[in-house]
Amino acid sequence: MTKVLAREPSRKLPEPAPVRHRLRGHERRAEILAAATKVFHRKGYEAASLQDIADELGIRKASLFYYFPSKEELLHEVLASIIARGIANLRRIMEVPADPLTVLWRLIAGHILHLCEYLEETAVFLHERKSIPAEKRHTVLADDHTYQNHFVETIREGQAAGLIRSDVDAKLAALSVLGSANWTYTWFRRGGSMKPEVIGEQFATMSVNGLASEKALEIWRKPSLSEAVSPSTARR
Amino acid sequence: MTKVLAREPSRKLPEPAPVRHRLRGHERRAEILAAATKVFHRKGYEAASLQDIADELGIRKASLFYYFPSKEELLHEVLASIIARGIANLRRIMEVPADPLTVLWRLIAGHILHLCEYLEETAVFLHERKSIPAEKRHTVLADDHTYQNHFVETIREGQAAGLIRSDVDAKLAALSVLGSANWTYTWFRRGGSMKPEVIGEQFATMSVNGLASEKALEIWRKPSLSEAVSPSTARR
DNA sequence: CCTACCGATCGGTAGG
DNA sequence: CCTACCGATCGGTAGG
Numbered sequence: 001m002t003k004v005l006a007r008e009p010s011r012k013l014p015e016p017a018p019v020r021h022r023l024r025g026h027e028r029r030a031e032i033l034a035a036a037t038k039v040f041h042r043k044g045y046e047a048a049s050l051q052d053i054a055d056e057l058g059i060r061k062a063s064l065f066y067y068f069p070s071k072e073e074l075l076h077e078v079l080a081s082i083i084a085r086g087i088a089n090l091r092r093i094m095e096v097p098a099d100p101l102t103v104l105w106r107l108i109a110g111h112i113l114h115l116c117e118y119l120e121e122t123a124v125f126l127h128e129r130k131s132i133p134a135e136k137r138h139t140v141l142a143d144d145h146t147y148q149n150h151f152v153e154t155i156r157e158g159q160a161a162g163l164i165r166s167d168v169d170a171k172l173a174a175l176s177v178l179g180s181a182n183w184t185y186t187w188f189r190r191g192g193s194m195k196p197e198v199i200g201e202q203f204a205t206m207s208v209n210g211l212a213s214e215k216a217l218e219i220w221r222k223p224s225l226s227e228a229v230s231p232s233t234a235r236r
Numbered sequence: 237m238t239k240v241l242a243r244e245p246s247r248k249l250p251e252p253a254p255v256r257h258r259l260r261g262h263e264r265r266a267e268i269l270a271a272a273t274k275v276f277h278r279k280g281y282e283a284a285s286l287q288d289i290a291d292e293l294g295i296r297k298a299s300l301f302y303y304f305p306s307k308e309e310l311l312h313e314v315l316a317s318i319i320a321r322g323i324a325n326l327r328r329i330m331e332v333p334a335d336p337l338t339v340l341w342r343l344i345a346g347h348i349l350h351l352c353e354y355l356e357e358t359a360v361f362l363h364e365r366k367s368i369p370a371e372k373r374h375t376v377l378a379d380d381h382t383y384q385n386h387f388v389e390t391i392r393e394g395q396a397a398g399l400i401r402s403d404v405d406a407k408l409a410a411l412s413v414l415g416s417a418n419w420t421y422t423w424f425r426r427g428g429s430m431k432p433e434v435i436g437e438q439f440a441t442m443s444v445n446g447l448a449s450e451k452a453l454e455i456w457r458k459p460s461l462s463e464a465v466s467p468s469t470a471r472r
Numbered sequence: 473c474c475t476a477c478c479g480a481t482c483g484g485t486a487g488g
Numbered sequence: 489c490c491t492a493c494c495g496a497t498c499g500g501t502a503g504g
Contacts, residue, residue: 050498062473063474065499070499131283172438175419180413183411184415186415198408210442210444298489298490299489475504476503481498483495486493
Protein backbone atom coordinates (compact mmCIF):
# COMPACT_ATOMS: atom_id res chain seq x y z
CA MET A 1 0.00 0.00 0.00
CA THR A 2 2.68 2.45 0.93
CA LYS A 3 4.48 1.78 -2.27
CA VAL A 4 1.58 3.31 -4.25
CA LEU A 5 1.99 6.55 -2.32
CA ALA A 6 5.76 6.39 -2.30
CA ARG A 7 6.26 6.92 -6.01
CA GLU A 8 4.55 6.67 -9.34
CA PRO A 9 5.11 3.55 -11.37
CA SER A 10 7.74 4.15 -14.01
CA ARG A 11 7.73 2.13 -17.20
CA LYS A 12 11.32 1.11 -17.23
CA LEU A 13 13.39 1.29 -14.10
CA PRO A 14 17.10 1.75 -14.69
CA GLU A 15 17.60 -0.26 -11.53
CA PRO A 16 15.19 -2.58 -9.78
CA ALA A 17 13.13 -0.78 -7.11
CA PRO A 18 16.06 0.62 -5.15
CA VAL A 19 14.38 1.71 -1.91
CA ARG A 20 12.57 -1.53 -1.25
CA HIS A 21 15.62 -3.51 -2.12
CA ARG A 22 18.09 -1.60 -0.06
CA LEU A 23 16.18 -2.29 3.12
CA ARG A 24 15.04 -5.82 2.47
CA GLY A 25 18.20 -6.67 0.59
CA HIS A 26 20.23 -7.26 3.69
CA GLU A 27 17.68 -9.61 5.09
CA ARG A 28 17.49 -11.47 1.83
CA ARG A 29 21.25 -11.66 1.65
CA ALA A 30 21.31 -13.22 5.11
CA GLU A 31 18.61 -15.67 4.11
CA ILE A 32 20.55 -16.65 1.02
CA LEU A 33 23.70 -17.19 3.06
CA ALA A 34 21.78 -19.33 5.52
CA ALA A 35 20.31 -21.41 2.69
CA ALA A 36 23.72 -21.73 1.06
CA THR A 37 25.24 -22.91 4.35
CA LYS A 38 22.53 -25.53 4.69
CA VAL A 39 22.91 -26.83 1.15
CA PHE A 40 26.73 -26.74 1.21
CA HIS A 41 26.60 -28.72 4.43
CA ARG A 42 24.10 -31.26 3.13
CA LYS A 43 25.62 -31.92 -0.30
CA GLY A 44 29.10 -30.47 -0.18
CA TYR A 45 30.10 -27.31 -1.99
CA GLU A 46 30.85 -28.85 -5.38
CA ALA A 47 27.78 -31.06 -5.47
CA ALA A 48 25.52 -28.24 -4.33
CA SER A 49 24.01 -26.25 -7.18
CA LEU A 50 22.73 -22.70 -7.16
CA GLN A 51 19.43 -24.26 -8.19
CA ASP A 52 19.37 -26.17 -4.88
CA ILE A 53 19.89 -22.95 -2.98
CA ALA A 54 17.22 -21.13 -4.96
CA ASP A 55 14.78 -24.00 -4.38
CA GLU A 56 15.46 -23.79 -0.65
CA LEU A 57 14.27 -20.18 -0.78
CA GLY A 58 11.52 -20.54 -3.37
CA ILE A 59 13.12 -18.10 -5.78
CA ARG A 60 14.72 -18.38 -9.22
CA LYS A 61 18.32 -19.33 -9.57
CA ALA A 62 19.11 -16.20 -11.59
CA SER A 63 17.84 -14.04 -8.75
CA LEU A 64 20.78 -15.08 -6.60
CA PHE A 65 23.04 -13.08 -8.88
CA TYR A 66 21.29 -9.88 -7.83
CA TYR A 67 22.82 -10.41 -4.38
CA PHE A 68 26.00 -12.36 -5.03
CA PRO A 69 28.31 -12.25 -8.04
CA SER A 70 29.17 -15.95 -7.99
CA LYS A 71 28.89 -19.29 -6.22
CA GLU A 72 32.46 -18.89 -5.03
CA GLU A 73 31.64 -15.60 -3.38
CA LEU A 74 28.77 -17.29 -1.57
CA LEU A 75 31.17 -19.85 -0.16
CA HIS A 76 33.70 -17.19 0.68
CA GLU A 77 31.20 -15.23 2.75
CA VAL A 78 30.09 -18.31 4.64
CA LEU A 79 33.71 -19.14 5.47
CA ALA A 80 34.77 -15.59 6.33
CA SER A 81 31.79 -15.11 8.59
CA ILE A 82 32.19 -18.28 10.66
CA ILE A 83 35.95 -17.96 11.17
CA ALA A 84 35.48 -14.36 12.32
CA ARG A 85 32.92 -15.57 14.82
CA GLY A 86 35.27 -18.29 15.96
CA ILE A 87 38.13 -15.88 16.54
CA ALA A 88 35.84 -13.60 18.52
CA ASN A 89 34.86 -16.59 20.63
CA LEU A 90 38.47 -17.44 21.42
CA ARG A 91 39.32 -13.81 22.25
CA ARG A 92 36.42 -13.66 24.67
CA ILE A 93 37.67 -16.78 26.43
CA MET A 94 41.23 -15.50 26.66
CA GLU A 95 40.13 -12.25 28.24
CA VAL A 96 39.52 -14.06 31.51
CA PRO A 97 42.87 -14.43 33.28
CA ALA A 98 44.07 -17.89 34.28
CA ASP A 99 47.08 -20.17 34.15
CA PRO A 100 47.98 -21.49 30.66
CA LEU A 101 46.62 -24.96 31.35
CA THR A 102 43.26 -23.57 32.38
CA VAL A 103 43.23 -21.24 29.37
CA LEU A 104 43.98 -24.17 27.09
CA TRP A 105 41.21 -26.20 28.68
CA ARG A 106 38.77 -23.35 28.13
CA LEU A 107 39.90 -22.81 24.55
CA ILE A 108 39.26 -26.45 23.70
CA ALA A 109 35.90 -26.66 25.47
CA GLY A 110 34.85 -23.29 24.03
CA HIS A 111 35.93 -24.37 20.57
CA ILE A 112 33.77 -27.47 20.80
CA LEU A 113 30.73 -25.64 22.16
CA HIS A 114 31.07 -23.13 19.34
CA LEU A 115 31.43 -25.88 16.76
CA CYS A 116 28.31 -27.64 18.01
CA GLU A 117 26.30 -24.42 18.11
CA TYR A 118 27.35 -23.43 14.58
CA LEU A 119 27.62 -26.97 13.33
CA GLU A 120 26.67 -26.38 9.69
CA GLU A 121 28.85 -23.31 9.27
CA THR A 122 31.83 -24.93 10.96
CA ALA A 123 31.44 -28.14 9.00
CA VAL A 124 31.40 -26.18 5.74
CA PHE A 125 34.46 -24.26 6.91
CA LEU A 126 36.46 -27.33 7.87
CA HIS A 127 35.37 -29.39 4.91
CA GLU A 128 35.44 -26.85 2.09
CA ARG A 129 38.22 -24.49 3.10
CA LYS A 130 40.32 -25.68 0.18
CA SER A 131 37.56 -25.44 -2.42
CA ILE A 132 37.92 -21.70 -2.49
CA PRO A 133 40.38 -20.47 -5.15
CA ALA A 134 43.70 -18.80 -4.48
CA GLU A 135 42.85 -15.09 -4.33
CA LYS A 136 39.99 -15.23 -1.85
CA ARG A 137 41.65 -17.99 0.09
CA HIS A 138 44.32 -15.73 1.56
CA THR A 139 42.25 -13.86 4.13
CA VAL A 140 40.40 -16.98 5.19
CA LEU A 141 43.61 -18.93 5.62
CA ALA A 142 45.19 -16.02 7.50
CA ASP A 143 42.26 -16.01 9.91
CA ASP A 144 42.56 -19.76 10.24
CA HIS A 145 46.22 -19.31 11.11
CA THR A 146 45.35 -16.71 13.73
CA TYR A 147 42.85 -19.11 15.22
CA GLN A 148 45.31 -21.98 15.47
CA ASN A 149 48.00 -19.67 16.79
CA HIS A 150 45.98 -18.99 19.92
CA PHE A 151 46.34 -22.67 20.73
CA VAL A 152 50.03 -22.84 19.86
CA GLU A 153 50.87 -19.77 21.93
CA THR A 154 48.93 -20.98 24.92
CA ILE A 155 50.78 -24.29 24.78
CA ARG A 156 54.11 -22.43 24.57
CA GLU A 157 53.15 -20.40 27.62
CA GLY A 158 52.31 -23.61 29.40
CA GLN A 159 55.74 -24.95 28.58
CA ALA A 160 57.42 -21.75 29.75
CA ALA A 161 55.55 -22.10 33.05
CA GLY A 162 56.56 -25.73 33.40
CA LEU A 163 52.96 -26.86 33.23
CA ILE A 164 53.27 -28.59 29.85
CA ARG A 165 55.86 -31.21 29.01
CA SER A 166 58.85 -29.61 27.35
CA ASP A 167 59.49 -32.61 25.10
CA VAL A 168 56.40 -32.04 22.95
CA ASP A 169 56.45 -29.82 19.90
CA ALA A 170 53.96 -27.01 20.51
CA LYS A 171 52.73 -26.90 16.91
CA LEU A 172 52.30 -30.65 16.77
CA ALA A 173 50.48 -30.57 20.10
CA ALA A 174 48.13 -27.87 18.81
CA LEU A 175 47.43 -29.91 15.69
CA SER A 176 46.62 -32.92 17.84
CA VAL A 177 44.31 -30.99 20.13
CA LEU A 178 42.59 -29.15 17.29
CA GLY A 179 42.27 -32.33 15.27
CA SER A 180 40.50 -34.16 18.03
CA ALA A 181 38.14 -31.20 18.53
CA ASN A 182 37.57 -30.41 14.85
CA TRP A 183 36.82 -34.02 14.04
CA THR A 184 33.63 -33.58 16.05
CA TYR A 185 32.00 -32.03 13.00
CA THR A 186 32.09 -35.42 11.28
CA TRP A 187 30.05 -37.28 13.90
CA PHE A 188 28.20 -34.81 16.12
CA ARG A 189 24.42 -34.73 15.65
CA ARG A 190 22.11 -32.21 17.23
CA GLY A 191 19.69 -33.88 19.60
CA GLY A 192 21.88 -36.99 19.77
CA SER A 193 22.91 -38.65 23.01
CA MET A 194 26.19 -36.74 23.22
CA LYS A 195 25.68 -33.27 24.65
CA PRO A 196 28.10 -30.54 23.54
CA GLU A 197 28.91 -29.77 27.17
CA VAL A 198 29.94 -33.37 27.84
CA ILE A 199 32.05 -33.54 24.70
CA GLY A 200 33.70 -30.21 25.44
CA GLU A 201 34.48 -31.13 29.03
CA GLN A 202 35.83 -34.59 28.25
CA PHE A 203 37.86 -33.58 25.20
CA ALA A 204 39.40 -30.61 26.97
CA THR A 205 40.31 -32.75 29.95
CA MET A 206 41.81 -35.53 27.84
CA SER A 207 43.88 -33.08 25.84
CA VAL A 208 45.14 -31.16 28.84
CA ASN A 209 46.00 -34.36 30.72
CA GLY A 210 47.88 -35.52 27.64
CA LEU A 211 50.09 -32.45 27.68
CA ALA A 212 50.44 -31.65 31.38
CA SER A 213 53.80 -32.07 33.08
CA GLU A 214 54.14 -34.25 36.19
CA LYS A 215 54.24 -31.16 38.33
CA ALA A 216 51.05 -29.85 36.74
CA LEU A 217 49.24 -33.15 37.15
CA GLU A 218 49.72 -32.85 40.89
CA ILE A 219 48.54 -29.29 41.33
CA TRP A 220 46.20 -28.50 38.44
CA ARG A 221 42.46 -29.07 38.81
CA LYS A 222 40.14 -28.79 35.86
CA PRO A 223 37.89 -25.75 35.83
CA SER A 224 34.13 -25.85 35.52
CA LEU A 225 32.48 -25.35 32.17
CA SER A 226 30.41 -22.41 33.29
CA GLU A 227 33.32 -20.08 33.96
CA ALA A 228 34.28 -18.13 30.87
CA VAL A 229 33.20 -20.77 28.39
CA SER A 230 29.47 -20.78 28.86
CA PRO A 231 27.59 -20.82 25.57
CA SER A 232 25.32 -18.09 26.88
CA THR A 233 28.23 -15.68 26.70
CA ALA A 234 28.55 -16.49 23.03
CA ARG A 235 25.11 -15.38 21.99
CA ARG A 236 24.65 -13.92 18.55
CA MET B 237 55.04 -61.10 -31.88
CA THR B 238 53.39 -64.01 -30.15
CA LYS B 239 50.01 -62.55 -30.93
CA VAL B 240 50.63 -63.02 -34.67
CA LEU B 241 51.09 -66.72 -34.07
CA ALA B 242 48.31 -66.93 -31.56
CA ARG B 243 45.44 -66.22 -33.96
CA GLU B 244 44.56 -64.75 -37.33
CA PRO B 245 43.35 -61.19 -37.50
CA SER B 246 39.58 -61.07 -37.70
CA ARG B 247 37.78 -58.19 -39.40
CA LYS B 248 35.24 -57.48 -36.76
CA LEU B 249 35.70 -58.72 -33.26
CA PRO B 250 32.48 -59.34 -31.32
CA GLU B 251 34.39 -58.24 -28.25
CA PRO B 252 37.58 -56.23 -28.03
CA ALA B 253 40.65 -58.49 -28.18
CA PRO B 254 39.73 -60.68 -25.20
CA VAL B 255 43.06 -62.39 -24.48
CA ARG B 256 45.12 -59.25 -24.49
CA HIS B 257 42.56 -57.48 -22.37
CA ARG B 258 42.13 -60.12 -19.77
CA LEU B 259 45.79 -60.05 -18.89
CA ARG B 260 46.50 -56.36 -19.24
CA GLY B 261 43.08 -55.42 -17.99
CA HIS B 262 43.95 -55.90 -14.36
CA GLU B 263 46.98 -53.70 -14.71
CA ARG B 264 44.95 -51.05 -16.47
CA ARG B 265 42.29 -51.25 -13.80
CA ALA B 266 44.89 -50.67 -11.13
CA GLU B 267 46.30 -47.74 -13.10
CA ILE B 268 42.86 -46.22 -13.43
CA LEU B 269 42.23 -46.60 -9.70
CA ALA B 270 45.58 -44.96 -8.96
CA ALA B 271 44.77 -42.08 -11.30
CA ALA B 272 41.31 -41.72 -9.80
CA THR B 273 42.77 -41.62 -6.29
CA LYS B 274 45.17 -38.89 -7.36
CA VAL B 275 42.48 -36.78 -9.02
CA PHE B 276 39.92 -37.31 -6.24
CA HIS B 277 42.55 -36.24 -3.75
CA ARG B 278 43.61 -33.18 -5.74
CA LYS B 279 40.17 -31.83 -6.67
CA GLY B 280 37.72 -33.63 -4.45
CA TYR B 281 35.37 -36.33 -5.73
CA GLU B 282 32.59 -34.06 -6.97
CA ALA B 283 34.88 -31.55 -8.66
CA ALA B 284 36.92 -34.30 -10.29
CA SER B 285 35.67 -35.30 -13.72
CA LEU B 286 36.15 -38.54 -15.56
CA GLN B 287 37.83 -36.42 -18.21
CA ASP B 288 40.48 -35.43 -15.62
CA ILE B 289 41.14 -39.07 -14.86
CA ALA B 290 41.32 -40.01 -18.53
CA ASP B 291 43.73 -37.13 -19.17
CA GLU B 292 45.95 -38.36 -16.34
CA LEU B 293 46.26 -41.65 -18.20
CA GLY B 294 46.30 -40.35 -21.76
CA ILE B 295 43.19 -42.24 -22.79
CA ARG B 296 39.66 -41.25 -23.75
CA LYS B 297 37.04 -40.66 -21.16
CA ALA B 298 34.68 -43.23 -22.67
CA SER B 299 37.35 -45.88 -22.33
CA LEU B 300 37.03 -45.78 -18.59
CA PHE B 301 33.61 -47.38 -18.93
CA TYR B 302 35.20 -50.49 -20.34
CA TYR B 303 36.72 -51.07 -16.88
CA PHE B 304 34.28 -49.41 -14.51
CA PRO B 305 30.52 -48.97 -14.81
CA SER B 306 30.37 -45.54 -13.19
CA LYS B 307 32.22 -42.79 -11.41
CA GLU B 308 30.61 -43.87 -8.15
CA GLU B 309 32.01 -47.36 -8.54
CA LEU B 310 35.44 -45.88 -9.02
CA LEU B 311 35.12 -44.07 -5.71
CA HIS B 312 33.69 -47.13 -4.04
CA GLU B 313 36.65 -49.28 -5.02
CA VAL B 314 39.13 -46.68 -3.81
CA LEU B 315 37.36 -46.52 -0.46
CA ALA B 316 36.86 -50.27 -0.06
CA SER B 317 40.48 -50.96 -0.88
CA ILE B 318 42.03 -48.52 1.56
CA ILE B 319 39.79 -49.38 4.50
CA ALA B 320 40.55 -53.07 3.98
CA ARG B 321 44.23 -52.27 4.04
CA GLY B 322 43.75 -50.22 7.18
CA ILE B 323 41.95 -53.02 9.00
CA ALA B 324 44.69 -55.45 8.02
CA ASN B 325 47.22 -53.01 9.46
CA LEU B 326 45.41 -52.84 12.79
CA ARG B 327 45.04 -56.62 12.99
CA ARG B 328 48.74 -57.06 12.41
CA ILE B 329 49.48 -54.67 15.26
CA MET B 330 47.07 -56.37 17.64
CA GLU B 331 48.60 -59.79 17.02
CA VAL B 332 51.57 -58.82 19.17
CA PRO B 333 50.59 -59.31 22.81
CA ALA B 334 50.92 -56.39 25.20
CA ASP B 335 49.02 -54.50 27.90
CA PRO B 336 46.03 -52.43 26.64
CA LEU B 337 47.85 -49.12 27.00
CA THR B 338 50.72 -50.33 24.87
CA VAL B 339 48.32 -51.78 22.33
CA LEU B 340 46.51 -48.46 22.16
CA TRP B 341 49.79 -46.62 21.70
CA ARG B 342 50.72 -48.93 18.85
CA LEU B 343 47.29 -48.65 17.23
CA ILE B 344 47.54 -44.87 17.16
CA ALA B 345 51.13 -44.75 15.94
CA GLY B 346 50.42 -47.48 13.40
CA HIS B 347 47.31 -45.67 12.21
CA ILE B 348 49.31 -42.51 11.59
CA LEU B 349 52.15 -44.28 9.81
CA HIS B 350 49.60 -45.98 7.60
CA LEU B 351 47.80 -42.73 6.91
CA CYS B 352 51.05 -41.01 5.91
CA GLU B 353 52.13 -43.88 3.71
CA TYR B 354 48.76 -44.05 1.95
CA LEU B 355 48.06 -40.35 2.24
CA GLU B 356 46.02 -39.86 -0.94
CA GLU B 357 43.89 -42.95 -0.42
CA THR B 358 43.24 -42.17 3.22
CA ALA B 359 42.47 -38.53 2.52
CA VAL B 360 39.93 -39.57 -0.10
CA PHE B 361 38.47 -42.06 2.35
CA LEU B 362 38.13 -39.60 5.20
CA HIS B 363 36.96 -36.73 3.05
CA GLU B 364 34.61 -38.46 0.63
CA ARG B 365 33.17 -41.30 2.67
CA LYS B 366 29.78 -39.63 2.60
CA SER B 367 29.75 -38.87 -1.11
CA ILE B 368 29.03 -42.50 -1.84
CA PRO B 369 25.30 -43.27 -2.11
CA ALA B 370 23.30 -45.42 0.27
CA GLU B 371 23.59 -48.92 -1.21
CA LYS B 372 27.35 -49.11 -1.63
CA ARG B 373 27.93 -47.17 1.53
CA HIS B 374 26.90 -50.01 3.80
CA THR B 375 29.96 -52.23 3.46
CA VAL B 376 32.34 -49.30 3.62
CA LEU B 377 30.68 -47.91 6.72
CA ALA B 378 30.62 -51.35 8.31
CA ASP B 379 34.36 -51.65 7.75
CA ASP B 380 34.81 -48.18 9.16
CA HIS B 381 32.89 -49.26 12.23
CA THR B 382 35.09 -52.33 12.62
CA TYR B 383 38.13 -50.11 12.39
CA GLN B 384 36.94 -47.72 15.07
CA ASN B 385 35.82 -50.58 17.27
CA HIS B 386 39.37 -51.81 17.64
CA PHE B 387 40.12 -48.53 19.38
CA VAL B 388 36.98 -48.57 21.52
CA GLU B 389 37.57 -52.15 22.66
CA THR B 390 41.19 -51.54 23.51
CA ILE B 391 40.19 -48.54 25.60
CA ARG B 392 37.56 -50.65 27.38
CA GLU B 393 40.17 -53.29 28.14
CA GLY B 394 42.41 -50.57 29.50
CA GLN B 395 39.62 -49.46 31.80
CA ALA B 396 38.95 -53.01 32.94
CA ALA B 397 42.64 -53.35 33.81
CA GLY B 398 42.61 -50.08 35.71
CA LEU B 399 45.07 -48.53 33.28
CA ILE B 400 42.64 -46.04 31.78
CA ARG B 401 40.56 -43.57 33.78
CA SER B 402 37.14 -45.01 34.46
CA ASP B 403 35.43 -41.61 34.25
CA VAL B 404 35.91 -41.27 30.49
CA ASP B 405 33.43 -42.61 27.99
CA ALA B 406 35.25 -45.19 25.87
CA LYS B 407 33.48 -44.21 22.65
CA LEU B 408 34.10 -40.54 23.21
CA ALA B 409 37.73 -41.25 24.02
CA ALA B 410 38.10 -43.25 20.80
CA LEU B 411 36.58 -40.41 18.81
CA SER B 412 39.02 -37.99 20.38
CA VAL B 413 42.03 -40.17 19.69
CA LEU B 414 40.95 -41.00 16.16
CA GLY B 415 40.07 -37.38 15.44
CA SER B 416 43.48 -36.15 16.41
CA ALA B 417 45.11 -38.85 14.28
CA ASN B 418 42.76 -38.60 11.30
CA TRP B 419 43.11 -34.82 11.15
CA THR B 420 46.69 -35.41 10.03
CA TYR B 421 45.42 -35.91 6.49
CA THR B 422 44.51 -32.22 6.32
CA TRP B 423 48.00 -30.89 7.04
CA PHE B 424 50.59 -33.63 6.48
CA ARG B 425 52.84 -33.14 3.46
CA ARG B 426 55.26 -35.71 2.14
CA GLY B 427 58.81 -34.47 2.35
CA GLY B 428 57.80 -31.78 4.84
CA SER B 429 59.61 -31.15 8.10
CA MET B 430 57.30 -33.40 10.10
CA LYS B 431 58.27 -37.03 9.73
CA PRO B 432 55.51 -39.65 10.08
CA GLU B 433 57.50 -41.41 12.79
CA VAL B 434 57.68 -38.25 14.89
CA ILE B 435 53.99 -37.51 14.44
CA GLY B 436 53.02 -41.07 15.25
CA GLU B 437 55.17 -41.23 18.35
CA GLN B 438 54.08 -37.84 19.72
CA PHE B 439 50.39 -38.26 18.97
CA ALA B 440 50.27 -41.74 20.43
CA THR B 441 52.04 -40.56 23.56
CA MET B 442 49.81 -37.52 24.01
CA SER B 443 46.67 -39.59 23.59
CA VAL B 444 47.76 -42.36 25.94
CA ASN B 445 48.88 -39.87 28.59
CA GLY B 446 45.53 -38.17 28.26
CA LEU B 447 43.70 -41.39 29.09
CA ALA B 448 46.02 -43.16 31.51
CA SER B 449 45.00 -43.59 35.12
CA GLU B 450 47.24 -42.34 37.92
CA LYS B 451 48.39 -45.86 38.59
CA ALA B 452 49.26 -46.38 34.93
CA LEU B 453 51.18 -43.08 34.73
CA GLU B 454 53.52 -44.42 37.39
CA ILE B 455 54.24 -47.80 35.90
CA TRP B 456 53.66 -47.54 32.16
CA ARG B 457 56.54 -46.66 29.84
CA LYS B 458 55.95 -45.89 26.21
CA PRO B 459 57.14 -48.53 23.77
CA SER B 460 59.51 -47.91 20.90
CA LEU B 461 58.17 -47.35 17.43
CA SER B 462 60.06 -50.23 15.90
CA GLU B 463 58.27 -52.97 17.82
CA ALA B 464 55.17 -54.15 16.06
CA VAL B 465 54.40 -50.85 14.33
CA SER B 466 57.32 -50.59 11.96
CA PRO B 467 56.23 -49.48 8.51
CA SER B 468 58.44 -52.18 7.03
CA THR B 469 55.99 -54.76 8.34
CA ALA B 470 53.26 -53.01 6.39
CA ARG B 471 54.80 -53.38 2.96
CA ARG B 472 52.49 -53.78 0.00
C1' DC C 473 13.47 -10.01 -7.95
C1' DC C 474 11.82 -12.31 -13.01
C1' DT C 475 12.04 -14.50 -18.05
C1' DA C 476 14.75 -16.18 -21.40
C1' DC C 477 18.77 -17.85 -22.72
C1' DC C 478 23.85 -19.48 -23.45
C1' DG C 479 28.19 -22.06 -23.92
C1' DA C 480 30.51 -25.51 -21.51
C1' DT C 481 30.79 -29.57 -19.41
C1' DC C 482 28.99 -33.36 -16.96
C1' DG C 483 28.40 -38.75 -16.61
C1' DG C 484 27.19 -42.03 -19.53
C1' DT C 485 25.76 -44.95 -24.04
C1' DA C 486 25.99 -47.16 -28.77
C1' DG C 487 28.61 -49.62 -31.48
C1' DG C 488 32.57 -51.22 -32.85
C1' DC D 489 40.47 -49.42 -26.03
C1' DC D 490 38.21 -45.70 -29.85
C1' DT D 491 34.67 -42.36 -32.36
C1' DA D 492 30.59 -40.20 -32.14
C1' DC D 493 27.06 -38.73 -29.67
C1' DC D 494 23.24 -37.54 -26.05
C1' DG D 495 20.24 -35.44 -22.53
C1' DA D 496 20.77 -33.03 -18.42
C1' DT D 497 22.57 -29.71 -15.80
C1' DC D 498 26.00 -26.50 -14.60
C1' DG D 499 27.29 -21.36 -13.39
C1' DG D 500 26.35 -17.30 -15.26
C1' DT D 501 24.42 -13.18 -18.46
C1' DA D 502 21.12 -9.86 -20.74
C1' DG D 503 17.67 -7.08 -19.97
C1' DG D 504 14.18 -5.63 -17.59
